Amino acid sequence: MSFHGFTTPWWFLLLVAVAALAGGYLWVQRLRRRRVLRFSNLELLDRVAPKRPSRLRHVPAAVLIVSLMLLTTAMAGPTAEQKVPRNRATVMLVIDVSLSMQATDVKPTRLDAAKAAAKSFVENMTPGVNLGLISFAGTATVLAPPTTDRPSVAHAIDGLKLAQSTATGEAIFAALQAIDGFSQVVGGPQGPPPARIVLMSDGKQTIPTERPEDPRGGFTAARQAKDKGVPISTISFGTIGATIDIDGRPQRVDVDDDSLRTIADLSGGEFYKAATADQLRRVYDTLGEQIGYETKDADASRPWLMLGTLTALVAAASALVISQRLP
Numbered sequence: 001m002s003f004h005g006f007t008t009p010w011w012f013l014l015l016v017a018v019a020a021l022a023g024g025y026l027w028v029q030r031l032r033r034r035r036v037l038r039f040s041n042l043e044l045l046d047r048v049a050p051k052r053p054s055r056l057r058h059v060p061a062a063v064l065i066v067s068l069m070l071l072t073t074a075m076a077g078p079t080a081e082q083k084v085p086r087n088r089a090t091v092m093l094v095i096d097v098s099l100s101m102q103a104t105d106v107k108p109t110r111l112d113a114a115k116a117a118a119k120s121f122v123e124n125m126t127p128g129v130n131l132g133l134i135s136f137a138g139t140a141t142v143l144a145p146p147t148t149d150r151p152s153v154a155h156a157i158d159g160l161k162l163a164q165s166t167a168t169g170e171a172i173f174a175a176l177q178a179i180d181g182f183s184q185v186v187g188g189p190q191g192p193p194p195a196r197i198v199l200m201s202d203g204k205q206t207i208p209t210e211r212p213e214d215p216r217g218g219f220t221a222a223r224q225a226k227d228k229g230v231p232i233s234t235i236s237f238g239t240i241g242a243t244i245d246i247d248g249r250p251q252r253v254d255v256d257d258d259s260l261r262t263i264a265d266l267s268g269g270e271f272y273k274a275a276t277a278d279q280l281r282r283v284y285d286t287l288g289e290q291i292g293y294e295t296k297d298a299d300a301s302r303p304w305l306m307l308g309t310l311t312a313l314v315a316a317a318s319a320l321v322i323s324q325r326l327p
Contacts, residue, residue: 005297007077014072022065029058060319067315070308080300083293085126088193090146090182091291092175093118093153096201096237098137098166100253103202105242106277110202113277114237115157118200121284122153126292130186130193132178136171137163138207146182167207168263169214172197172221172232179230195230198287199263200280202238204256212259219259222266231269233290234260235283239275 006012095118101111122131130146133156143156175197183192204210205218212219225232238255245251257273264271272287274280 005079007079007299009076011072011075011077014075015069018065018068018072021068025061025065056322060315060322063311063315063318067308067311070304070311074301074304074308076301078300078304079297081295082298082300084296084298085128086194086292086294087128088186088190089129089291090132090179090193090195091125091129092132092134092146092178092195092197093122094134094136094140094171094175094197094199095157095160096137096166096168096171096203097135097160097162098201098203098206099162099164099246100166100203100238100242100244102162103238103242103244103253105239106237106275106280110238111160111162113280114200115160117277117280117284118157119154120281121198121288122150122157124285124288124292125150129292130182132175132182133157134171134174134178135160136167136174138165138167140167140171140174142174142178145178165207166201166203166205168199168201168205168218168259169212169216169221170207172199172218172225172263173216175199176221176225176228176230180228196269196291197225197230197232197267198235198291199232199260200235200237201260202236202255203253204259212262218263219266222263225267230267232264232267233269233272233287234264235272235274235280236260237274237280 095114097111101109101114103110106113125131127148130148131144131150131153132142132146133144133153135141135143143159144153147153179195179197183195186193205212208214208216211217214220222232236255236257238253240254242253242255243250244253255275257271261271263269272283274283
């Protein structure tokens with residue numbers, strides 16, 4: 001039960017009337033006692049009615065006063081911070097499909113585990129969020145523009161295919177371009193909806209060069225995302241020491257935490273580490289909570305109204321039991 005952030009606090013002026021009612025009740029009780037003392041023969045009264053009225057007779061009135069205070073609080077419109085689904089937001093899901101994603105350090109493979117976790121993320125996202133999908137290896141491909149059509153995005157995830165190289169910067173630039181295009185269409189008088197990029201990768205950038213500071217590199221793209229107010233949540237997926245076979249020779253495909261952490265920091269986003277399929281699902285669940293919901297001051301008058309009504313019923317019931325009449 002919240003007691004802050006009232007939307008119509010002027011209703012509390014009714015408490016003056018409630019206080020006057022309580023004061024009037026006390027005054028009537030004192031006046032009644034004075035009349036009894038003034039016009040009664042106390043010795044005769046003690047012999048005729050030796051039992052004094054119980055103090056329980058005041059319970060119905062006291063409970064009624066409490067009920068009126070609770071109902072007044074409800075009318076004042078208390079609010080409380082509550083998690084509510086977002087009604088407008090844009091999220092671009094960016095997934096690495098480079099050859100290193102065929103590593104089996106995460107069963108059955110990194111790519112298969114990533115598909116399963118990403119589909120769960122898509123299917124559980126709140127309806128007000130527009131989701132898009134980009135895959136990247138040597139180039140970035142927009143497989144699904146931002147949409148609320150979850151099955152189409154899930155189907156695009158099923159179709160992810162492995163390819164050579166890792167163009168992390170190009171993937172971020174493609175996501176920003178997709179967000180800009182969508183925002184121009186749905187902006188409206190409220191402006192563009194808030195946007196975020198969720199980037200999942202298992203290795204370092206290789207295209208255009210291995211230098212993330214390249215003009216088309218990951219760090220440069222992250223800075224541009226920061227300028228546009230689009231944070232990037234990065235997920236580093238995989239383990240150290242994993243290998244894949246390329247032309248019959250094993251090649252190490254260590255996960256690259258450092259560059260993904262830097263991309264998140266430069267963009268104002270968060271970095272997550274996932275070394276197993278279960279950890280990846282938990283990361284996506286966390287992101288789903290962060291992205292799909294927001295904390296707002298919502299109406300919290302219902303508990304006060306319910307408690308006030310129940311208290312009024314208690315006051316009426318106790319009055320019938322104790323005084324054989326309503327208060």
